[in-house]
Amino acid sequence: MFFSFSKNKEEKSQLDAINENFAVISFKPDGTILDANKNFLEAMGYTKDEIIGKDHKMFCNPKYSASQAYKDFWENLNKGKVQTSEFRRIKKNKEPIYLQASYTPIKDSNGHIYKVIKFAQDITERKIQALDYSGQIKAISKSQAVIEFNLDGTIITANENFLNALGYKLDEIVGKHHSIFCEETYKNSSEYKDFWKKLNNGEYEAGEFLRIGKNGKKVWIQATYTPIMNMDGEPFKVVKYATDITHKKNIMFEIGENIQKLTKSLNNLSTASNTMSKEAKVTMDGSQEVSVSLEQMNQAVSDLSEKIESMLASINTIALEATNGEEISKGVKEQSKTTSAAMIKLNEEASKISQTISIITQIAFQTNILSLNAAVEAATAGEAGKGFAVVAAEVRNLATRSNEAAKEITTAVEYIQSLIKNSLDSIHMIDSTIEEMSSISSKISNSMSEQQTISNALASSALETSQGINEISHTMINVSQSAKTTEDEAIETVNASKELIDISKTLISTIKSLN
Template sequence: DITESELQRHTMNGVWGAINKAYCVIEFDLKGNITNANEKFLKAVGYSADEIAGRHHAMFVPKDFVDTKDYREFWDMIAAGERYDGQFKYLGKGGKEVWLDATYNPICDEMGRPFKIIEFATDVTNQRNAEQLSDAVRESQTVIESAKDGDLTGRVPLDGKTGKIAQLCNGINDLLDAMATVVGLVKDSSDAINTAAREIAAGNTDLSGRTEEQASSLQETAASMEELNGAVRQNAESAKEANQVAINASVIAEKGGHAVTQVVETMQAIRDSSKKIADIISVIDGIAFQTNILALNAAVEAARAGEQGRGFAVVATEVRNLAQRSAAAAKEIKTLISDSVDKVQVGSRLVDDAGHTMSDIVSSVSQVTALMSEIATASAQQSSGIEQVSEAISQMDDVTQQNAALVEQAAAAAESLQGQAESLFSAVSRYRVGNESSRTPQPASRGTAAGASKVAKARGASGAPETDWEEF
């Protein structure tokens, strides 16, 4: 017969086997270290028994929550013997998110003192994801319907959404951000284009009037340039004739300069010859003086000779008289020659001055000729330049006429652009984008596990403290 204790043992084993098949079971010591886990729990989190044996419960909790006061109070409460249940997000192997509907149960000895903790849990990840997907679809439809009606300010809430669902919702929000940005830019651009088109139209009207005035002024300027061109052409011809006259005067002045130079040279030769004649007369005067001395000496010797020297004395006297007359004639000739030399010197100086003056005249005439040549060249260039300016003004007149036609076309195009801008603005004005029309929208903040709202709170005989955490 099976005793009552054996029956109870078999019953407990059966119950425990059923629990292991139906629930995820994991056991901890009072410090939170893992002591055992069944296959269903290991399959849910993706770890093997060896990978989690002896490790702390914190391996399943986000790192930013492990060091919080809530997490420490959670373990203090369980270690004190209070039960805790709710839905929790576990971080499985490779960061996989696993949602468990779990109960943390302190196990007490005969004295009522807890010595270990057993967690019974059901894997509700698929149910949780389905609920999140359903909520996300419903919220997305609401936002999309609002967008269809022109309201681009709505966004899909990201609180409590994780994984692919959070990525999908965030993608929809990013799309709405992009649409709001585009619509806002189109609004701003269409308004700016409309304003610019009006300004362009007004500017084209003003430009058209100024272009017509410019065309009229260019026509008057072209006529004035034509008259000026004729006057400059006449001046160029006159300058050319004056240049030729100056060239002829330069040639004549050069000839006169050569003639004066020859006169100067001739006067120099006469002056030199006069000096030579004066020198010769001086020699003759010296000879006459010596002859006079000799005749005087001869007369003295003849007087000493007495009767015998009388004839010689007569000859000496005649020679002396002749020498005196020669000396007198030489003196007169020398005086005349000196006077001629002085006059020749005066004439030579005058001729030299005339030569210098003639050289200055030739130089001045050459300068005048050069200036007249430059004036003639400049007049020719000026005439050519004015002809080019006249042609340029004529071309400017043609271009101005073309510009006037283009201005009319631009005015018509501006009016058409203004109408299109107004139509575009009317088309996008039905959309409401909030403050995003004038700035680049910021991306919607993504939900985080640590910032998600609480799913469940502790339930126990003495009442567990409420906390803001909902996952670990």
């Protein structure tokens, strides 16, 4: 019989309950096996005959049974000390088994230990699960920063990763509040109070957090704050698992700053492009104004050519009349009147030419001013205005040449008017003496011949001026087209700048989403 039963039925019932629910084995004080119940034999995979009389060491790892810890274990039992713990033992098939057991020394009536009874339960499944959890926690602790808090935020403990990340030693933080890792503005905020309120309600918190290490060191962490529940499902502490992402965060900040700089540069480029576009438009408008002025000048020169042709016709008429005057002395008086009238008409034509020349001079002056303004606009337009600056200079040269030609024509007209005055004076002398008629007619004829030569020169100058103005007009058309091309390119630059800005903004949004 395994137990020495008492006559008391209640005691027997208690022993039966123990045998039914526990694995039970008994030993001599030296470890020799005396007996074992069914639960123990099934748990270890043995029959009773295979273990009776054997030593307890048969259930132990040889390394453990040869250790000082094993000797101390049996010495304590022989001193009457109960040994209760979780024990790793080896089954018959060499598989490990974990037992939650109590080794209890039994004394006789004289107080001597005469045997040891072990009451055990198989906790292998629970132990393996616990070891799995423990292994995972150890693995997490190796790769992550871990710190534990009471529900009031007081620090319980922290691993090496956490201490290294924040620059503290363990004794510098244990018993302190979590707020030592927070910025002043944050730890005094309602947001921080709500943070701990949620944790106390069993809600976990996860995200990126800025924390302050020793000596003000800024540390960015990717972390989870997890409330740990007790057997009643209520939180009793908080464990934080964190990864140091400071380096990654700083790189992101640097990328963000560089993209902002790029965006600013692109905005400047866009502004410059808009300015260039406006300047190109101003240049084109200036070209069109110059073209209009040149058209006006060309029209004035055409009018001048017509007036010169009219003047040539008058000169030819006067020359013919003067020649005929030598042959028809009878009609000298009437002819002198006709000649005088023709000379007056010639003088009027010369006056009209002077007025036209004045208009041409004014147009040339306005053209010169416009070309100067265009040169200034070209200079402010930078690289895009270099080509137009050359054209503006050429326009200014042609305007100067037109002005000089106008001055020469004015001089020639003044000379013609002087000759007309002399001719009129000569004609007036016809009334006083017929004898001088031939001489005067010859003089008039010679004067008209000279005037005709000058008028031919004026016509040639007018033609040259007209050709020059046509050349300027053609050049200004090219300038206008060039300005239009510049404006189109500026618009393309603006569009490209806007596209780059949009791309930069998209990139910033993408980086923020990665965070």
